[in-house]
Amino acid sequence: MPYAMSVILSRAIPEIDGFKPAHRKLLYTMYKMNLLNGPRAKSADIVGQTMKLNPHGDQTIYETMVRLTRGNGTLLHPCGFEGQLWQRQLTRHAVRRFTYTEARLDPLCETIFSGLEKMPLTLSTTTRTMQEPLLFPVTFPTVLVNNNQGIAVGMASNICSFNLKEICDTTIALIKDPKADLLETLPAPDFSTAAYLIYKPDEMRDIYETGRGSFQLRATADVNRKDRRIEIREIPYTTTIEAIIDDIADGIKKGKLRDIVSVRDETDLSGLCVSVDYKASADPDVILHQLFTSTSLQSAFSCNFNILVDNRPRVMGVRDILLEWVDWRGECIKREALFDAEKKGKNLHLLRGLERILLDIDKAIAVIRLTETEEEVLPRLMSAFDIDETQADYVAEIKLRHLNRAYILKRVRDIETLEKEIADLEQLAKSKAKIRDKIVRQLKEIAKKYGRERKTRLIAPEEIEIPEEEELIPAYNTRVYLSEEGYVKKLAATSLRGNFEIRFKEGDRLLQEMDSTNHSELLFFTNKAQVYKMMAWEIEDHRPSQLGEYTPNLLELDEDEQVVFMHSTLEPFTGEFMFVFENGKGVRIDASHYETVQRRKKLINAYDDSSPLIGMAYLAPESDLSFAVRSKKNKLLYFDASLIVKKATRTARGATILRSKNDYLTKLYSEDELDFIRDVNYYRIAKLPTAGRYIREETLEDRQLELEESTE
Numbered sequence: 001m002p003y004a005m006s007v008i009l010s011r012a013i014p015e016i017d018g019f020k021p022a023h024r025k026l027l028y029t030m031y032k033m034n035l036l037n038g039p040r041a042k043s044a045d046i047v048g049q050t051m052k053l054n055p056h057g058d059q060t061i062y063e064t065m066v067r068l069t070r071g072n073g074t075l076l077h078p079c080g081f082e083g084q085l086w087q088r089q090l091t092r093h094a095v096r097r098f099t100y101t102e103a104r105l106d107p108l109c110e111t112i113f114s115g116l117e118k119m120p121l122t123l124s125t126t127t128r129t130m131q132e133p134l135l136f137p138v139t140f141p142t143v144l145v146n147n148n149q150g151i152a153v154g155m156a157s158n159i160c161s162f163n164l165k166e167i168c169d170t171t172i173a174l175i176k177d178p179k180a181d182l183l184e185t186l187p188a189p190d191f192s193t194a195a196y197l198i199y200k201p202d203e204m205r206d207i208y209e210t211g212r213g214s215f216q217l218r219a220t221a222d223v224n225r226k227d228r229r230i231e232i233r234e235i236p237y238t239t240t241i242e243a244i245i246d247d248i249a250d251g252i253k254k255g256k257l258r259d260i261v262s263v264r265d266e267t268d269l270s271g272l273c274v275s276v277d278y279k280a281s282a283d284p285d286v287i288l289h290q291l292f293t294s295t296s297l298q299s300a301f302s303c304n305f306n307i308l309v310d311n312r313p314r315v316m317g318v319r320d321i322l323l324e325w326v327d328w329r330g331e332c333i334k335r336e337a338l339f340d341a342e343k344k345g346k347n348l349h350l351l352r353g354l355e356r357i358l359l360d361i362d363k364a365i366a367v368i369r370l371t372e373t374e375e376e377v378l379p380r381l382m383s384a385f386d387i388d389e390t391q392a393d394y395v396a397e398i399k400l401r402h403l404n405r406a407y408i409l410k411r412v413r414d415i416e417t418l419e420k421e422i423a424d425l426e427q428l429a430k431s432k433a434k435i436r437d438k439i440v441r442q443l444k445e446i447a448k449k450y451g452r453e454r455k456t457r458l459i460a461p462e463e464i465e466i467p468e469e470e471e472l473i474p475a476y477n478t479r480v481y482l483s484e485e486g487y488v489k490k491l492a493a494t495s496l497r498g499n500f501e502i503r504f505k506e507g508d509r510l511l512q513e514m515d516s517t518n519h520s521e522l523l524f525f526t527n528k529a530q531v532y533k534m535m536a537w538e539i540e541d542h543r544p545s546q547l548g549e550y551t552p553n554l555l556e557l558d559e560d561e562q563v564v565f566m567h568s569t570l571e572p573f574t575g576e577f578m579f580v581f582e583n584g585k586g587v588r589i590d591a592s593h594y595e596t597v598q599r600r601k602k603l604i605n606a607y608d609d610s611s612p613l614i615g616m617a618y619l620a621p622e623s624d625l626s627f628a629v630r631s632k633k634n635k636l637l638y639f640d641a642s643l644i645v646k647k648a649t650r651t652a653r654g655a656t657i658l659r660s661k662n663d664y665l666t667k668l669y670s671e672d673e674l675d676f677i678r679d680v681n682y683y684r685i686a687k688l689p690t691a692g693r694y695i696r697e698e699t700l701e702d703r704q705l706e707l708e709e710s711t712e
Helices: 002-012 021-032 042-049 060-068 107-113 164-176 201-210 241-253 283-295 318-358 361-370 372-384 389-396 405-432 432-449 704-710
Strands: 121-123 131-133 149-150 156-159 196-198 212-218 220-224 229-234 260-265 274-278 296-306 305-309 312-315 457-459 477-483 485-490 510-517 521-525 529-534 563-569 576-581 585-589 613-619 626-631 635-640 666-669
Touching: 002 149, 021 042, 021 060, 021 107, 021 131, 042 060, 107 432, 156 196, 156 305, 156 389, 156 432, 164 318, 164 432, 201 212, 212 510, 229 283, 241 260, 241 274, 241 283, 274 283, 318 361, 318 372, 318 389, 318 432, 361 372, 372 389, 405 432, 477 563, 510 563, 576 626, 576 666, 613 626
Parallel strands: 196 457, 613 666
Antiparallel strands: 121 131, 149 156, 156 296, 196 212, 212 296, 220 229, 229 274, 260 274, 305 312, 477 485, 477 510, 521 529, 521 563, 576 585, 576 613, 626 635, 626 666
């Protein structure tokens, strides 16, 4: 528990002045080294001096120092440190050694140290000999102007940055009306890395009130269509160039960003730039959207406004933080006013003693001249003019050249000025209204002197152009395989190069294969007269060695239902489907009957189910393919598909193909599957229905095939 409390109170959580102890020790050391207005000092010297207050290692102190610099780019209003600390911009990693760099405080730091000598000091918890300030008397709410993140034991803090001018205006508005609408003067956070913030007023209002929540930051990019290049110019505060490049490279390896050719860091002195080259056939708008959704180019900032107030961690909203800061700043001004009043009171007391001397300067000179020893000077002056020892010592130390009437009168006239100033300071310390007025004046001066336009632009969600879903899907050729046991696998055409073997489960074999594309719609016809539909991109890519997806699970088939045929198509559906049934009938149906406006996943009554389906085929437009059917009695009919009757409804029964008693069809052959028949034209018929012809052994290429077929 002592360790946990130490981490919370002395390391990880910022206080109301906006600084952690490590920041405060470093800045105070630099202030005492006269680096606010003086020349630069070696970073090694600064680190060494800081170790007297913060003996946690030189590299730790230097890293803290670097994060506060302008070159780091992590703070909207850095505390300064001019000097070459960085090899590259915004990498946040390439830091030069502190032995080679110099630094000094930024002029903005005058708002941090103003009145520091009037603040209470405490002994350092590490040295027990040196003193350091408990808090800095910051004259604007630094706690919300710069980012601050810390992880303690059991709690954390993550405070986003806001624009200095907007924070000052908002604080002034709250001083005048504690219930003022924050969004009017403080629309959203502002970050040093600029970029876009996806602005949702309700989301932002909730963060302002509770101190918790998140919002999305989005990178900015320029598209160079001539060179087929996307140049990322501004990135979210929550990421780095290295992380973005790693995300893109990982997406390319996994096939999620197929249209990207290369990515590289081209950041230089002119600013940040990550270049992404894409293929000539790709749409850069689609690629940009893919980058935003699959990389950290669009990422969330999670707010947790946890701040130490009176050594107690509190999660507060923006309104509560600013009101708490105003009260704390008011105490600082009151303490400064009382400090100045006390100091001026001491000076006034001395001048009142000088005023008494004015009544008779010659007497004062005579008292001093006639005094035999130096020790008796003060008592005799005190007795002669009724003044105390402090006043007498002040009079005794006056130089001879100042013993003129003009000097003494001038000093006496200062009494009225001091009395008025002391009265004003005492009134300021007693008046809450005057304190608030002074806070407002200081905030206005700071906003005018150091304020600048916000860097992070706001964009509404509806302003973001999102391509159609299909445009986001990578387009490439595929081949789809279906096995007899119901496994389907999709292979990218690029993975079919070279020697490979399509693997199936033991005892399973290929039922159908077809060429397709990743944008095609797949139709799966089952033995229960139903059609299941899905897009090809909904099936993940497989390797030849994988078994694929099990269709009963993939399509959620009914019990004892299995896929008997599949088809790949693009809208609009064209061509026809030919169905052949066990009862000897066949029918052709337009493929357009299976097209649905809302892309339904399942169609019932896909074809006539009065007789089992023995086979089906797809007939492309303007094609007239030939097929053959075989019967139980070993008859074979070879015919053109155009002879099959065409019907207007999916459930039409069709017309008879085979006219034979006590016989039924067993199999449908495509023309490519008739290689076991030597003289296929012997079985060709010109008109349906027909009785067909028995298969003659002399027409078979292989008798073994005939024996195998006849035993089916």
